[in-house]
Amino acid sequence: MECYDVAIIGTGAGGGTLAWALAPTGKKILLLERGEYVPREPDNWSTRAVNLEGKYQTKETWRDRDGEPLHPHTNYGVGGNTKFYGAALFRLRREDFGELKHWGGVFPVPLGIMLNEARPHASACIRCGTCDGHPCLVRAKSDAQVICVDPALERPNVRLVTGARVTRLETSASGREVTRILVERGGAEEAYAADVVVVSAGAINSAVLLLRSASDRHPHGLANGSGVVGRHYMGHVNSVLMALSKCPNPTVFQKTLALNDFYFGSPQWDFPMGHISFVGKLDGETLKAGAPRLAPGFTLDLMARHSLDFWLTSEDLPDPDNRVTLDRNGDIVLSYRPNNDEGHRRLIARLERLMQAQAKCMVHGHDCHQGLFARNLFLGQRIPLAGVAHQNGTIRFGHDPRASALDVNCRAHEVDNLYVVDASFFPSSAAVNPALTIMANALRVGDRLKDRLR
Numbered sequence: 250m251e252c253y254d255v256a257i258i259g260t261g262a263g264g265g266t267l268a269w270a271l272a273p274t275g276k277k278i279l280l281l282e283r284g285e286y287v288p289r290e291p292d293n294w295s296t297r298a299v300n301l302e303g304k305y306q307t308k309e310t311w312r313d314r315d316g317e318p319l320h321p322h323t324n325y326g327v328g329g330n331t332k333f334y335g336a337a338l339f340r341l342r343r344e345d346f347g348e349l350k351h352w353g354g355v356f357p358v359p360l361g362i363m364l365n366e367a368r369p370h371a372s373a374c375i376r377c378g379t380c381d382g383h384p385c386l387v388r389a390k391s392d393a394q395v396i397c398v399d400p401a402l403e404r405p406n407v408r409l410v411t412g413a414r415v416t417r418l419e420t421s422a423s424g425r426e427v428t429r430i431l432v433e434r435g436g437a438e439e440a441y442a443a444d445v446v447v448v449s450a451g452a453i454n455s456a457v458l459l460l461r462s463a464s465d466r467h468p469h470g471l472a473n474g475s476g477v478v479g480r481h482y483m484g485h486v487n488s489v490l491m492a493l494s495k496c497p498n499p500t501v502f503q504k505t506l507a508l509n510d511f512y513f514g515s516p517q518w519d520f521p522m523g524h525i526s527f528v529g530k531l532d533g534e535t536l537k538a539g540a541p542r543l544a545p546g547f548t549l550d551l552m553a554r555h556s557l558d559f560w561l562t563s564e565d566l567p568d569p570d571n572r573v574t575l576d577r578n579g580d581i582v583l584s585y586r587p588n589n590d591e592g593h594r595r596l597i598a599r600l601e602r603l604m605q606a607q608a609k610c611m612v613h614g615h616d617c618h619q620g621l622f623a624r625n626l627f628l629g630q631r632i633p634l635a636g637v638a639h640q641n642g643t644i645r646f647g648h649d650p651r652a653s654a655l656d657v658n659c660r661a662h663e664v665d666n667l668y669v670v671d672a673s674f675f676p677s678s679a680a681v682n683p684a685l686t687i688m689a690n691a692l693r694v695g696d697r698l699k700d701r702l703r
Contacts, residue, residue: 253279253408254702256430256443258415258458261329262687263670264449265393265401270695272401276702279441280398280407281432283414283450284325287332287394293386294379296534305333305384312576313634314584321453321583322635327411328394329451330638331684335381335529336361336390337504338688339681344513349677351566352520352591360505361391378501381529410434417462418446418667424466426666445666445698449691452482452673456573456643457581459654472644472654472661479574481567482585483642483678486593487632489528492557492604494617503527503558511599512680522596523563523680531558559600562639563593564680573643585634641672641683658697659690670694 254276257264268280287305292298299305303322311319324333338361362380365372374389388395401407412434419429427446432439448455456479462471470478508525515522533550565571571585610617647653650662659674661667670691672683679686 250429250440250442251279253277253441253443255279255445255447255698256281256441257447257449258430259329259449259451259455259671260327260398260409261393261449261451261671262331262684263672263691264447265328265331265397266688266691267447267449267670267695267698268401268407269397270692271698271702272404272407274699274702275404275406278401278407279443280401280409281413281415281430281441282325282327282409282411284327285411287324287326287328287384289384289386291386293384294377296379296383296532299333299379299383300535301537309581311581311583314582314586316576316582319583319635321637323451323453323637326394327398327409328392331392332384332390332394333382334361334392334638334682334684335504336392337507337526337682338391338685339507339524339526341679341681341686342512345677345679349513349521350519351564351589361396363389363391376501378530378532380502381504413439415450415458418448418458418471419462420464420466420471420664422466424464425664427471427664443666445668445701447668447670448673449669449671451637451671452640452643452675453573453581453583453637455669455671455673457575459644460573460575461579467663472663472667474663475651475654477569477645477652478654479643480569480572481642481645481676482571482573482583482640483565483567483675484585484634484637485639485678485680485682486523486563486565486587486589487636487639488561488593488597489632490559490561490597490600491531491552492559493552493555494557494610495555496610496612496617497554498557500530502529504529511596515599518592518595520592521564521680522592522599523561525596525600526560526562528558528560531556561593561596561600562680562682563589563596564678565589567642567645567677583634583637639672639678639682641675641678644669644673645676646674647676659694660697668694668698 256279258281260282313319362374364374414433416433417431418427421428430441459478460470504527511522513521532553536549566589574582644654646655
């Protein structure tokens with residue numbers, strides 16, 4: 250059995266960043282990734298291949314709380330879901346780290362693209378129209394593979410094993426340390442060992458791995474004496490809305506703008522509503538995935554050319570009954586009831602009023618605005634349960650081992666050499682995507698691990 254100083258399971262925003270941080274230490278580091286490298290090919294820029302056909306999404310089937318099939322919109326590969334994110338790296342607000350009173354209860358745009366506008370001829374980013382939700386064919390997106398994993402692999406002490414699905418973590422007789430990492434790879438089982446084991450497979454799969462690693466010492470799942478592993482799942486309340494105008498919108502990538510005026514409420518509403526940003530840019534092919542009602546005189550292609558495409562995010566609250574479990578066949582079950590809806594409804598209403606009160610168009614006057622259409626990339630008015638891009642909260646951290654699985658340094662209370670560095674550790678979800686916070690926390694945990702490994 251091969252032994253390492255550190256083994257990191259997952260190469261996305263958390264695992265990839267941690268590998269980059271630890272690589273200069275010279276310690277022997279193993280990266281285990283269940284996917285492969287996302288192929289560089291013309292379909293990277295095809296909205297039909299990416300959005301309609303889901304070419305790069307996992308083909309596995311989960312279940313919802315009613316036992317119905319659930320086809321998750323998630324991706325397994327080197328770099329994790331950062332290969333497909335819109336690269337809008339928002340910071341949580343200071344207030345997000347304290348007690349924040351919501352209508353539903355009380356619970357505690359920089360862009361990651363390599364665009365050189367001063368010297369366009371030297372820019373890695375070529376301002377393509379398919380950045381949001383697509384892999385970058387020219388390696389100009391700041392994803393975990395390009396920025397972290399590949400540079401880490403230039404060092405001889407770092408090894409990456411792809412196609413490696415970790416199935417179980419086994420512990421010593423005391424249950425206090427992970428001693429074996431069992432991996433399914435190429436139809437065979439492999440085993441690895443490490444002094445420090447870091448789980449960073451995403452909030453859903455990380456929780457699943459701990460639940461599958463139950464033993465006599467950990468009968469309810471590894472590091473789950475508190476019973477919180479898999480619970481408190483959050484993924485935000487998200488909607489995509491299109492505003493149409495008679496004037497075309499020539500914007501290629503509009504995610505550089507965002508609006509947080511209502512993040513903590515408004516004079517008319519004392520509770521947080523959320524965050525307004527933009528989808529990269531919708532096109533006719535993407536709209537076919539769940540075609541909205543057509544505006545009079547518009548085709549889907551024409552609607553896309555005349556649309557301003559909003560992404561609205563509101564915080565969902567950590568409900569212990571919103572959880573990840575396993576069914577009798579060992580398949581993933583994601584049980585979730587949306588909450589904190591009132592703030593999201595009010596956020597949509599505020600946007601509608603703002604669009605109706607737009608300034609007079611020089612060409613069409615006040616009649617330029619055609620209306621705000623409910624729309625998302627899948628079906629219905631909200632991003633559905635299968636849209637798990639913002640998954641978080643399933644292995645929460647805290648000071649009290651009775652109410653949390655991890656300590657404040659993201660080390661398991663009950664397992665001395667087990668850490669978690671994806672969004673699982675979030676005790677609340679805030680109202681912006683979690684990517685930058687995952688990366689920042691991975692660097693923070695990396696500093697603690699450097700001290701431990703000295």
